[in-house]
Amino acid sequence: MEFEDYIRGVVAAEMPAAFDIEALKAQAIAARTFAYANLIQNGGSGCAKHKGADVCSSVHCQAYVTKEERYRNWPASLANEYWSKLTQAVYETKGMVITYNNEVAKHIKYHSTSNGKTENSIYVFGYQEPYLVSVESPFEEGTPSFSSKVVMKKEEFIRRIKELNPEVSISSSNLAKQIKILEWTEGDRVKTIKIGNKTFSGIDIRWAMGLKSASFTINIDTKNVTFNVKGYGHGVGMSQWGANEMAKRGKNIVRYLSIIIEV
Numbered sequence: 001m002e003f004e005d006y007i008r009g010v011v012a013a014e015m016p017a018a019f020d021i022e023a024l025k026a027q028a029i030a031a032r033t034f035a036y037a038n039l040i041q042n043g044g045s046g047c048a049k050h051k052g053a054d055v056c057s058s059v060h061c062q063a064y065v066t067k068e069e070r071y072r073n074w075p076a077s078l079a080n081e082y083w084s085k086l087t088q089a090v091y092e093t094k095g096m097v098i099t100y101n102n103e104v105a106k107h108i109k110y111h112s113t114s115n116g117k118t119e120n121s122i123y124v125f126g127y128q129e130p131y132l133v134s135v136e137s138p139f140e141e142g143t144p145s146f147s148s149k150v151v152m153k154k155e156e157f158i159r160r161i162k163e164l165n166p167e168v169s170i171s172s173s174n175l176a177k178q179i180k181i182l183e184w185t186e187g188d189r190v191k192t193i194k195i196g197n198k199t200f201s202g203i204d205i206r207w208a209m210g211l212k213s214a215s216f217t218i219n220i221d222t223k224n225v226t227f228n229v230k231g232y233g234h235g236v237g238m239s240q241w242g243a244n245e246m247a248k249r250g251k252n253i254v255r256y257l258s259i260i261i262e263v
């Protein structure tokens with residue numbers, strides 16, 4: 001497959017085509033950088049789940065859709081316009097990748113929506129990169145996944161906690177007193193939380209409770225446990241909705257790239 005055509009399929013899968021063209025260009029550059037760094041012929045490690053493949057087409061690496069698949073999910077009246085917009089975003093950034101210290105950046109990350117700040121990669125992936133630190137990500141308050149709520153019965157909460165760690169000692173009476181957020185990350189996400197006699201990571205609680213992110217607070221009333229959640233995704237790297245909000249305010253992605261190399 002032609003490399004840039006693959007990138008177009010990734011942008012089609014990873015970002016709504018209704019987004020601003022500058023956001024789509026940012027996504028194209030992020031997707032291209034990730035793919036390029038993964039290429040086995042470039043010394044990349046390929047996809048860890050599919051031996052011998054450079055990348056896979058699931059969220060494990062980055063999602064990819066064919067033109068036919070994409071057209072099926074777009075309103076027929078907009079499909080041609082959307083496809084040419086994606087083509088423009090990819091071909092106007094053709095060959096552009098993100099570099100750090102004159103090398104193609106190895107760990108390019110992106111996520112749907114931040115909570116107002118991006119996350120330092122150390123808290124999510126266990127490694128640090130100078131370009132994956134926590135920074136302000138403004139303008140996202142009005143976007144669809146900025147705030148969400150998950151409500152469940154106390155008993156359901158306890159069931160899920162016990163599934164996570166069968167040795168946890170917890171009871172539904174005085175539940176609020178048995179839950180305490182211990183530490184926050186730099187990006188204002190829950191790092192550790194004590195529940196009963198055990199300590200959990202915010203990320204484990206996110207997955208166990210079906211939360212959109214680890215940026216949450218908890219309210220407990222007589223019957224229910226309510227999670228108030230901010231943002232969507234791990235929070236590392238580029239916020240896609242944040243990029244779109246910046247683009248709508250006239251920001252131009254290519255201006256921010258210090259070094260561009262042809263790949």
Ligand SMILES: [Zn+2]
Binds near residue numbers: 049056058060062
């Ligand atoms: Zn993969």
